[in-house]
Amino acid sequence: MLSSNGLRVTPQRLSIYEYLLSTRSHPTADEIYQALRSRFPMMSQATVYKTLELLVELGLVCELGFGDEPNRYDGNPKAHINIRCTRCHRIYDLEEPELDRLARTVQERSGFRLSGQRHEFYGVCPDCQRQR
Amino acid sequence: MLSSNGLRVTPQRLSIYEYLLSTRSHPTADEIYQALRSRFPMMSQATVYKTLELLVELGLVCELGFGDEPNRYDGNPKAHINIRCTRCHRIYDLEEPELDRLARTVQERSGFRLSGQRHEFYGVCPDCQRQR
DNA sequence: TTGTATGCAAATTGTTTGCATACCC
DNA sequence: GGGTATGCAAACAATTTGCATACAA
Numbered sequence: 001m002l003s004s005n006g007l008r009v010t011p012q013r014l015s016i017y018e019y020l021l022s023t024r025s026h027p028t029a030d031e032i033y034q035a036l037r038s039r040f041p042m043m044s045q046a047t048v049y050k051t052l053e054l055l056v057e058l059g060l061v062c063e064l065g066f067g068d069e070p071n072r073y074d075g076n077p078k079a080h081i082n083i084r085c086t087r088c089h090r091i092y093d094l095e096e097p098e099l100d101r102l103a104r105t106v107q108e109r110s111g112f113r114l115s116g117q118r119h120e121f122y123g124v125c126p127d128c129q130r131q132r
Numbered sequence: 133m134l135s136s137n138g139l140r141v142t143p144q145r146l147s148i149y150e151y152l153l154s155t156r157s158h159p160t161a162d163e164i165y166q167a168l169r170s171r172f173p174m175m176s177q178a179t180v181y182k183t184l185e186l187l188v189e190l191g192l193v194c195e196l197g198f199g200d201e202p203n204r205y206d207g208n209p210k211a212h213i214n215i216r217c218t219r220c221h222r223i224y225d226l227e228e229p230e231l232d233r234l235a236r237t238v239q240e241r242s243g244f245r246l247s248g249q250r251h252e253f254y255g256v257c258p259d260c261q262r263q264r
Numbered sequence: 265t266t267g268t269a270t271g272c273a274a275a276t277t278g279t280t281t282g283c284a285t286a287c288c289c
Numbered sequence: 290g291g292g293t294a295t296g297c298a299a300a301c302a303a304t305t306t307g308c309a310t311a312c313a314a
Contacts, residue, residue, distance in 0.1 A: 008268060008313050029304080044271045049304060051269095056199070063199035067188070068279085070303060071199050083242050094238060098230070106226060106253050110215050114255035121238050123246035140288050140293065161279080176296045181279060183294095200304085202278060 001058060012043055016051045020061055020075030026082070026091045028070045062116065064091075079103065079117055085125035092125075133190060144175055148183045152193055152207030158214070158223040160202045194248065196223075211235065211249055217257035224257070 002009050015036055020027075027035070033048045052073055055061035062074040064082065069089065074082075081094040099119065107114050134141050147168055152159075159167070165180045184205055187193035194206040196214065201221065206214070213226040231251065239246050 003314095010269065010313070012270075042271075046272075046305080047270055053305095065197035065199040067195035067197040067203050081238065083238065083244055085244070086247065092242065094241060096234070096237075098234070102228070102230070103253065105228075106213065106215065109226060110224065110253075111258040111261075112215055112217070112253065112255040113261055114253055115218070116254050118250075118252045118254075120250045121235065121242075121244065121246055122248050122250075123244040126243040129243075129245055135289090142288070142294065144295075174296075178280080178297075179295055185280095 001060065005058070007054070012040065012047050013051050013054070015040060016048060017055060017060065017075070020055075020073055024076075024093060026064060026072040026074050028072055030070065032073070059115070062118065064118065064120075079119075081119045081121065083125075084120060084122040085128055086122050087124055087128040090125065133192065137190065139186070144172065144179050145183050145186070147172060148180060149187060149192065149207070152187075152205055156208075156225060158196065158204040158206050160204055162202065164205070191247070194250065196250065196252075211251075213251045213253065215257075216252060216254040217260055218254050219256055219260040222257060 002013065016032060019032055019035060025031075029045070029048050029052060032052075033043070033045050036043055036048075052061065052063070055073075056063045060075070060077070062076070064072040064074055066072070066084075072091065076093060078095075079099040081096050081099075083092045083094055084090070085092075096119075099117070103114060103117060106112070134145065148164060151164055151167060157163075161177070161180050161184060164184075165175070165177050168175055168180075184193065184195070188195045188205075192207070192209070194208070196204040196206055198204070198216075204223065208225060210227075211231040213228050213231075215224045215226055216222070217224075228251075231249070235246060235249060238244070
């Protein structure tokens with residue numbers, strides 16, 4: 001995907017993308033940086049940010065912005081629902097086959113040329129409900 | 133709503149909330165500040181931010197975070213879909229009655245105590261498609 | 265060999281905070 | 290009158306940028 005766009009395939013880019021594919025935790029840029037630090041001691045935060053921007057532009061990764069907390073990144077390319085706990089900040093994925101149909105309706109009704117979607121429910125997860 | 137929570141009703145709070153109810157443009161904090169400036173020359177940005185945080189906590193207003201651009205605020209309390217143009221940054225609302233049913237399903241399947249939801253499609257709006 | 269990607273550090277942007285004064289209740 | 294909300298300015302945090310060097314093609 002990189003080389004077919006005339007971009008270079010570097011260890012940093014590969015490792016960041018592989019890390020996103022390997023986890024379901026929707027990490028922040030800093031969490032990715034910390035996680036890859038041991039394997040690539042030289043890697044800088046700037047490279048993580050630049051690479052993430054690139055992956056988002058290529059449509060391989062989805063950027064999740066929240067009001068306060070730092071951005072998170074999602075390597076799951078399929079349309080799905082994010083459920084976010086406002087206490088522990090964890091995010092769970094939920095598959096929902098209806099979303100494809102919804103996208104078609106939205107496209108027709110709005111006239112937009114759609115390039116992505118994002119669905120989020122938030123509240124308190126079962127774990128945190130129990131804890132008090 | 134404010135007074136019933138022991139909070140004070142001030143001109144600033146009222147005007148910010150009224151402004152959000154009066155517009156469909158999903159303004160940023162700064163846009164709200166600029167818009168109210170003429171009527172309240174003394175109002176500060178800090179007050180806008182503090183008030184918005186308060187309104188979000190009260191559940192009257194929804195905070196929309198994006199990856200890069202500044203946060204936007206939505207006074208529409210009903211579950212709906214946002215369609216965002218990645219070229220001109222405008223956001224349109226779309227009603228979708230299915231969302232209520234979806235929320236119920238999500239609540240059951242996840243065990244979360246839900247407090248809100250957000251749905252976003254993005255792409256290029258009809259206007260911007262024409263322009264090139 | 266050529267030029268793009270990296271790493272570092274400084275700059276930038278949106279947002280938050282601390283504190284003295286104003287003003288709602 | 291008591292105490293919270295405001296306005297101002299400084300502080301903060303996440304992200305971006307500029308530039309010299311490293312390295313993929």
